Amino acid sequence: MIVLKLDLLQTLTLATLVYFAGIQLRKRVAWLDRLNIPAAVIGGLIFTTLVFLLHDRALTLQLDLAAQPLLSVAFFTSIGMGASLALLRAGGIQVFVFLAFASAFCLVQNFLGMAIALGFGENPLLGVMAGSVTLVGGPATGLAFAPLFEEAGLTGAGPLALTSATVGIVCGGLVGGPAGTYLTRRFGLASAGGSSAELGAELDTAAETLVVEVEREDTALIRNLVVLALAMGLGSIVSSQLQSLGLTLPAYIGAMIVASVLRNLNDVTGWLKIDQRAMEFVGNLALNIFLVVALMNLKLWELAGLALPLFVILMAQVAAAVLFAVTLSFRLMGRDYDSAVMASGFIGFVLGTTANAVANMRAMVARFGPAPRAFLVVPLVGAFFIDFVNALIITFYVNWLK
Numbered sequence: 238m239i240v241l242k243l244d245l246l247q248t249l250t251l252a253t254l255v256y257f258a259g260i261q262l263r264k265r266v267a268w269l270d271r272l273n274i275p276a277a278v279i280g281g282l283i284f285t286t287l288v289f290l291l292h293d294r295a296l297t298l299q300l301d302l303a304a305q306p307l308l309s310v311a312f313f314t315s316i317g318m319g320a321s322l323a324l325l326r327a328g329g330i331q332v333f334v335f336l337a338f339a340s341a342f343c344l345v346q347n348f349l350g351m352a353i354a355l356g357f358g359e360n361p362l363l364g365v366m367a368g369s370v371t372l373v374g375g376p377a378t379g380l381a382f383a384p385l386f387e388e389a390g391l392t393g394a395g396p397l398a399l400t401s402a403t404v405g406i407v408c409g410g411l412v413g414g415p416a417g418t419y420l421t422r423r424f425g426l427a428s429a430g431g432s433s434a435e436l437g438a439e440l441d442t443a444a445e446t447l448v449v450e451v452e453r454e455d456t457a458l459i460r461n462l463v464v465l466a467l468a469m470g471l472g473s474i475v476s477s478q479l480q481s482l483g484l485t486l487p488a489y490i491g492a493m494i495v496a497s498v499l500r501n502l503n504d505v506t507g508w509l510k511i512d513q514r515a516m517e518f519v520g521n522l523a524l525n526i527f528l529v530v531a532l533m534n535l536k537l538w539e540l541a542g543l544a545l546p547l548f549v550i551l552m553a554q555v556a557a558a559v560l561f562a563v564t565l566s567f568r569l570m571g572r573d574y575d576s577a578v579m580a581s582g583f584i585g586f587v588l589g590t591t592a593n594a595v596a597n598m599r600a601m602v603a604r605f606g607p608a609p610r611a612f613l614v615v616p617l618v619g620a621f622f623i624d625f626v627n628a629l630i631i632t633f634y635v636n637w638l639k
């Protein structure tokens with residue numbers, strides 16, 4: 238049997254190749270693209286499955302994971318940079334309502350998962366991991382919190398995070414559109430109208446371009462890298478102080494808090510010249526490499542024995558998301574066509590990712606007409622604010638159940 242031990246540079250090189258393979262597969266396999274499964278997850282999942290098949294038979298792989306904490310903190314710091322109170326106010330009262338509802342649903346997911354886990358005689362942390370950690374949080378949050386869940390007593394937290402997040406992404410893409418369509422037809426709803434040109438503009442709002450002037454040093458990208466590094470450095474001090482109080486925290490919590498403070502300071506003064514596109518570019522790059530390295534290092538053989546309770550929890554979570562979307566979410570957001578579209582988006586991001594939510598809503602507006610309010614509210618909550626709130630909620634559960 239071959240034991241292959243990679244250093245940091247070799248690990249990152251392999252991770253970039255695996256990520257590129259995932260990109261190519263998503264381009265060529267239509268259903269992977271339709272379900273919005275991230276390229277990093279596709280490549281990483283295939284690689285870790287291959288390692289699982291070869292483990293203790295032909296190959297044992299050892300990776301250098303020294304870059305993981307840096308990549309994780311960089312991504313979540315970029316999320317903190319999106320937590321703008323001015324942006325929240327600009328979205329109107331419905332953004333506050335939708336955020337409050339989504340935050341409450343995180344608690345529902347966790348308590349539902351805990352109840353089923355306890356019913357099977359398993360650690361209640363299993364229910365939290367298969368709750369808001371991986372469903373609202375996605376694979377990045379799940380894998381970032383996995384070490385803390387391991388320390389708290391949940392064996393195989395990494396593979397559980399991968400499985401839960403992947404199932405959630407697939408289900409979020411499959412059931413969100415039909416749920417919104419059901420509401421639209423059940424109540425005879427119709428779009429308020431809009432031309433095809435306006436619809437096209439609505440669908441293209443996320444396609445922004447970041448311009449980098451390579452011959453200059455004082456560019457938006459460089460300035461934002463400095464601000465990001467400042468938030469990460471100050472955030473490490475905040476995290477250390479919080480941990481000294483006896484709290485169990487992921488390394489990025491302090492950085493997220495500091496990043497949020499800097500973002501809102503910039504909104505008032507304009508001193509830091511924060512460019513959200515630059516922050517998202519850096520954050521997404523860090524996220525994809527972090528995800529691939531984390532997935533490559535997963536030990537899938539640790540998942541044996543938890544398959545049945547995990548399956549029951551996840552199916553219950555899917556049912557709960559659909560139920561809450563077609564009842565409470567639809568009613569709270571106004572019982573109109575935009576509310577039906579928002580319900581499909583809600584299912585997308587509480588089970589999968591914001592990409593799922595947007596894809597679900599795009600499929601609906603392509604069939605039934607524009608829904609401008611939905612495209613304002615759901616991406617604001619799903620892409621920025623819910624990740625921040627969810628991290629705090631998860632931290633509470635880890636400290637409570639450890």
